[in-house]
Amino acid sequence: MTVAVVDVTPGIVPANEQVFETECQVISNSPVNNDYRLLVLAAPAEILNCTPGQFFHLQCPVREGLQPYLRRPMSIYGYFPEKGELQFLYKIAGTGTAALATLAPGEPLNVVGPLGQGFDIRDDWQNLLLLARGVGLATLAPLALEAHKRGKTLTAICSARSPEMLMSIDYFRDLGANIITVTDSEETSGLENLEKLIEGLIATNGIDAFYTCGSNRLLKLLQTLGARHNISGQIALEQQMACGLGMCQCCVRSFQSPTGIVHKRVCKEGPVFDLQEAMGW
């Protein structure tokens, strides 16, 4: 098996030709449940020319006892040019997000973006299935909004540890999505049940495209179903990053290609990739 270097073939949706380093002001930064917080920034219109699935690179504040150095990549939860807002949904997972959680309204946050290639919603795709777990739903939220604007039919399967940990359900419901919740505590989130559920959806209404992110398990399941029924799909992936702009080559992952396995940069060729090209981890 040969491994070639970064393949710079154009991605699904072209990345922005201009990227900005901007100081935004925090409007609010509060918990939405025990695990997750919503950060709302006042942002200039120039940086809100986003595509669902894109991310920003955040310079988390340095505090006593919390001294993040590198920026932290974070997928966009919401971008609203009409009201000048940029939103991120996050979980405190380390130094960077812990520092982010200390931001108070009125404080500045330096952001770089929008970055990367977003999701594609092809005109001939009508019935879209979104499948994600936990904070993965944050990445799919702007996709759901865009799909709704384009009159697509949405089904969202939302997975979590327990019903109270399910997030953004109302958000998806307000967009007219058919919501299916599965949880570990109700023993409905297993792969067998998910496969049965999705097979049912394919048999009744049909599905034109799968969208997911984050989970190796869900990736494998959708790859199998996609191959079985010839359904396209896209996945948003993560990787440790330094620059976020494509320069440093830190954030590569392996992908299947017709010529063998290739490395692609999650920040530049991604973070959204073709479902069947993505490789499990």
Place this chain on the structure above:
Amino acid sequence: MVDLSVQIGDLRLKNPIMPASGTFSEDLATMLDINTLGALVTKTITHGIRQGNPTPRVCEVAGSMLNSIGIPSKGVDYFRNVTVPYYQAYDSPLVVSISGNTTDEFAQLCEAVSVPGVAAIEVNISCPNIEEDGKAFAMRPSSTLDVMRKLRAATDLPLWAKLTPNTGETSDVARAAQEGGADALVVCNTMLAMSIDVQSRKPRLGNLMGGLSGPSLKPIALRMAYQCAKAVDIPVIGCGGISTTEDVLEYLIAGASAVQVGTATFINPTAMIRIIAELEAYMVAYNFSKMTDIINSVRDEEAADTVVFMETAP
């Protein structure tokens, strides 16, 4: 009117600020006008195609970072056919960074990248030499001299030798690079380092060890730039931990004729633009008209004699 231009051998740079290899590519043009930079330094390329090291390739340590990217490279053909033509649109000189596993491979690549459009070649002699058990060429004066002589014979373009901080013989290596035909020294590359996650007990880089860069490298790299400027007659280009205009001034005062900004660009992609503007403002504020008013102006006086003893602590 302030003149920010500096002379590096035969090359005149419009200002002393350029990116450090590995922290710059065409991608930065999405953020700023790269034509405002003193020079454009590519990521190191190798002759053939290389995939690079396993991930994670980066982790952060207190106030700095470690990386072990492993020089993924699209090879010399891609460089000649795609990279060089791309940079034709800019008038800042293009400096190509190259590396090789052996002196012969290094020299062949040096010849292959000596094409119109390339203004200088930065030879990354901080990379492992497989003929010397993986020890970097620039760890020792003898291997530095050998490789520089072969590289010198392979091209007529200016050669900038990028030195490593992982040596105990800084001044001797610098003199060996000069004797071997270097037109300038870039001081320095990253310092070999390590970090371990105490929960998992796993090294935090896929390659176990990697190079330290960022503010915590600066005092070490500055000391080396100072030692090198004392040791050789060719220009020294400072590199290591620069993130502010004050950092730039320190290197220039220590004897560097120009500087490379690296990791700071990861934190603030527009850092170099800000530094150029601040440097100009500083010159105006202090009534300096040209960069040579500052370069090598360190007031070490009699204490300079002690430099020879500093060799004991590399």
